Amino acid sequence: MIEKVYDPKKVEDKIYQFWLKTGFFNPDKLPGKRKKKFSIVLPPPNITGSLHMGHALNATIQDILIRQKRMQGFKTLWIPGTDHAGIATQVKVEKELKKEGKTRIELGREKFLERVWDWVKKYGGIILEQFKKLGCSLDWSRNRFTMDEKYCEAVNYAFWHYYKKGLIYKGKRLINWCKRCESSLSDLEVEYKKEKGNLWYIKYPIKSQKSKIKSQNYIVVATTRPETMLGDTAVAVNPKDKRYKDFVGKIAILPLVNREIPIIADQRVDIEFGTGAVKVTPAHDFLDYEISLRHKLPQIQVIDEEGKMINVPKEFEGLDVFEARRKVVERLEKEGFLVKVEPYELSLPICYRCEEILEVLPSEQWFLKIGRLAKEAIKAVKSGKVKFVPKRFEKIYFDWLGSTRDWCISRQIWWGHKIPLKGEEAVLDTWFSSALWPFATLGWPKKTKDLKNFYPTDVLVTGRDIINLWVARMVFSSIEFLKKEPFKYVFINPTVLTKEGKRMSKSLGTGIDPMDLIEKYGADATRFGLIWQVKAGQDLRFDESVIQMGKKFCNKIWNATRYTLIQIPNSKFQIPKEMRISRKLTKAQREILKALKKTIKTVNKNLKDFEFGKGAENLYHFFWHQFCDKYIEESKKEIKEGNPFAKKVLLYVLLKSLILLHPFIPFITEEIYQKLPLKNKKTSIMIETWPT
Ligand SMILES: [Zn+2]
Structure with a gap:
């Protein structure tokens, strides 16, 4: 029997462990042929970071896409990883040293870098654990770090490639100089x-x-x-x-x-x-x-x-x-x-x-010539090979690429990829390595199976603030090294603001910690409430009451399930792929099946158009108002009268709803799926068939 009240705390960690055991986050372990591939790279968060609302929204969107495609029979790969975040990490460790009354200069480069690595080992994984809490179906077996050994090889390869082509030069150029960071x-x-x-x-x-x-x-x-x-x-x-x-x-x-x-x-x-x-x-x-x-x-x-x-x-x-x-x-x-x-x-x-x-000072620095690379990157978007969603963000991209100076790629800090030239002390700009992220994570410069199978990736989901810093540079790096664009779509997710429309900031005290929301309402409610607020390319003014609504919705789903399961004790059902809307059914049954069909169509379109908020809304209204308010009420009468189809329709609509809702609220849908009396049940709802 199913418990009276849904408690995400009892369910979510348990379900995540179950998912890890199935291995289905890893495309190689997915059942079936799966000829079509779908891949996304997670924008690598800084190792110094902890999950903020922007990450939570960004990751939820990617998880929705990946889970839907996985159910649609794609071989899906979502690669996790972290960025070494040059200056940010160095400053963090320097602050730690300061508490001990030491400076990095006293320690010397080698000892200091040992300290940084210690720090990375201790704290670098925290943010990744938070992605797990959120329910992200990332393939942890492919987790990467921009300073791991193979990644360093990729960075060196890229540097030498540019260097030999004469695209990297040393020059006196004006730079913005911080005398405190000496960088x-x-x-x-x-x-x-x-x-x-x-x-x-x-x-x-x-x-x-x-x-x-x-x-x-x-x-x-x-x-x-x-x-x-x-x-x-x-x-x-x-x-x-x-x-x-x-x-x-x-x-x-x-x-x-x-x-x-x-x-x-x-x-x-x-x-x-x-x-x-x-x-x-x-x-x-x-x-x-x-x-x-x-x-x-x-x-x-x-x-x-x-x-x-x-x-x-x-x-x-x-x-x-x-x-x-x-x-x-x-x-x-x-x-x-x-x-x-x-x-x-x-x-x-x-x-x-x-x-x-x-x-602003003249200084000896290393530069990467941008001219031709920028032109290629502009062409990639102009030709439609890379599409921005919403389209208006193209402008930021074009404006910057059209006017940018050569890229100063050297930094006078210690933590990072040391420029591989004799006698050179500087390290490469952090963005030099992140520009290689979509393909270096797949094993480039080696010609790996992953690179062949999963490159180019399908969608990049990111924020508008790094269109220039990151997106543009990934595009030209990919064209330079692999002669193709790194992704087909760039979805620019809304910026999460406070309810009053202010920037969320920890230091200003206006930030909200998504981990607190998960603790309070559960990950599903947090995801659903966040996604609900994604509206047609606008910034998101975060409203916690919508997360509460997400929680109520989860309870509603739970109660509908309880009702359904109580009606059908001790029997197992063979649920068809699609239930025919035949004349034998009652009017109420035909209506709910028609409404379901329509919802499936709409939600598919919503997700295809990156309209995640609308998708969530449509599912919510279908489930709450048409299934619960109308059909479940009708079914009580039908079952009493002994209608032969009532139980099957109930279970059918519930199952299809769970499948459609799974990308949005993965934990509760899996928990319920495991309890359904189905004859043809899969190991996990993750590999159920997505309805069309
Ligand atoms: Zn500084």
Whole structure:
């Protein structure tokens, strides 16, 4: 007999262990021929991470797809794994060391890396256990880590491939530099914080005595960072700016330094900013660098990697930037070059890891030439070989690929894939290795059976924030190395926000831990409630009451099952693949079978269209309102009257509902399936036949 109340705590772990024992997460152990393949790679979470709502939603969507395809007879593979998360992990272990009063520098590289590996062994698997709690049918026998031995081989192979093709080069380039992390950061790792600052207006005298400009023998520039003027190599105005028509081509004298610098016209200068005339500091500003290349200006580095002034007049040499700023302003004022100071709201670039204010510096780095690769990646989406769902996210992808600079792939940290060149101390950008994820996890560069069977993968489910960092790079890496696209669809899952529409963040206290929800309501209810809230490409404003609704729904299913089982004690039924809607059936029976047929059709379409919320809703309404409210009520009468089909219809509709619901709420559907009195029962509902 079946218990009165459904208790997910008694069921979920037990069922997960049962699934592991069946081996059905592993495609090689699935029964039947299964000629068609379906594969997904789990976006590898950082080993430093723990499951957040974004992961929970992302993984539930993938599990729905994989479970449905498995029941549809596909040979299904969903690969798990974790990312070594270079800077994130290094910072985490450094914090641990700090508590012991040590630094990584004291420890030395080798000892430090041992500590990181210890950390990885201890904590790296936590997030994977959480995916199990959620019910994810990942093939754990194929679990990968971006720093495991074979993965490292793949990364080295990729590096050498690019290197030999001349696509990797060392160059002085501007980078975002965090002096605290002693590391360069990609543009995408830079965050911004608002702060009150100033706009200083500075006079730059004009050199020529015979100037036609009678009223004014100087030009005023505005800047938020006066100390960088020591590295100026030009003054620039917009060619359309009539105020400065007569200035272009003249020479200005850089105050405090007495360097002669040209006044140039460049269309990238913002007429609205300050006076419309700006100082050009090519070594410490991306736009100025670009301008300097166009106008062949020298680049003079005046700030070093410790944030100290270099290549400047003696009095400023060695000062840190803030001291230098104070002193430069003081001198400018004293010598009459300072015109005025205005308050100005700054948008300061900060390190996404440690929030240190970043400097832009020229530095020796390794770069990957992006030009041709980006073009290939654009083509893959333009041609429809890779499709974004929702389609509008293509724009982010195209915009970035169309404008991106060469990829700075080196990082001055210790934890990561060391660049395999003699004497090289830097490691590769974490995203360099994750860009290989869809194929390196299948055994590439070896020509493995898995690669042959499961590549390209079918769907990538990910968030919009890493379309550039990750998706675009996987696409061009795959085309470069395997001459094909890594996946057919990129489903961009909604961002999970708070009910008020704010970002969920642990540190802001606005985060919700999915593990708490699972503890409170069970994994099925959590999954169902989350998926219910996925609506046509919109962000998800998380509402916990919907999870409660998911729990009520599970109870409803349980009660309907109890009722059904009570009606049919001691008998086993042969349930047909599809029950004919014949005239012998009662009106109520015909109606519920018709409604089921319609629901099957709709839900199949919903899942095909990635409309997961609608799928959940349709199943809910069918089960609750048509099956429970209507047919179950009718069946009571029918059974009393001895109708010969009533029990079979009951069991048939219940079974088909469970199969349809299984991808959404896998635990309870399996638990019930195991209790059904079926003659032709499979080992697990996971391999039941999906209705069409
Ligand atoms: Zn930092």
